[in-house]
Amino acid sequence: MLRSILFGSCILFLASSALGPSESLAAGDAAATYKTYCSSCHGETGKGDGAASAALDPKPANFADAAFWKGKDDAYLTKVIKEGGTAVGKSPLMAAWGAVLKDDQIAGIVALMKTFKGK
Numbered sequence: 001m002l003r004s005i006l007f008g009s010c011i012l013f014l015a016s017s018a019l020g021p022s023e024s025l026a027a028g029d030a031a032a033t034y035k036t037y038c039s040s041c042h043g044e045t046g047k048g049d050g051a052a053s054a055a056l057d058p059k060p061a062n063f064a065d066a067a068f069w070k071g072k073d074d075a076y077l078t079k080v081i082k083e084g085g086t087a088v089g090k091s092p093l094m095a096a097w098g099a100v101l102k103d104d105q106i107a108g109i110v111a112l113m114k115t116f117k118g119k
């Protein structure tokens with residue numbers, strides 16, 4: 001009995017210490033998440049020039065191009081990322097990430113994408 005209580009509180013302690021830092025590092029998190037899941041196609045700086053992009057048709061969107069941002073808002077971007085290209089009449093090569101990424105991770109990526117916007 002005592003052993004299982006000790007074990008349980010140990011797990012709780014580990015879980016809470018694992019959650020703490022990731023919340024306070026939200027911005028860095030978005031960059032890491034983007035790098036892991038998106039940059040292979042969309043490129044590290046969002047230009048649509050990731051390593052896998054050469055083989056794709058249509059090409060991944062270029063987030064650095066001002067034309068890309070015309071008429072696009074957070075709700076639209078969130079929908080594409082969550083439900084995939086087909087949800088907005090685009091290519092299925094843009095997958096749905098809703099099962100992989102949590103809402104706050106997607107919100108972080110949307111914010112990050114805006115920093116790629118044409119300079």
Ligand code: HEC
Pocket residue numbers: 034037038039040041042052056057058059060061077080081085088089090091092093094095097109
């Ligand atoms: C396998 C390659 C691939 C990966 C990985 C990928 N995408 Fe895409 N993405 C595409 C392609 C291809 C398009 C262009 C679809 C089209 O124009 O029909 C696209 C389009 C988009 C668009 C624009 C849709 C539009 O209306 O023009 C957004 C936003 C986007 N991707 C975000 C992301 C995010 C965020 C991630 C990471 C979570 C990601 N993509 C991962 C291939 C990819």
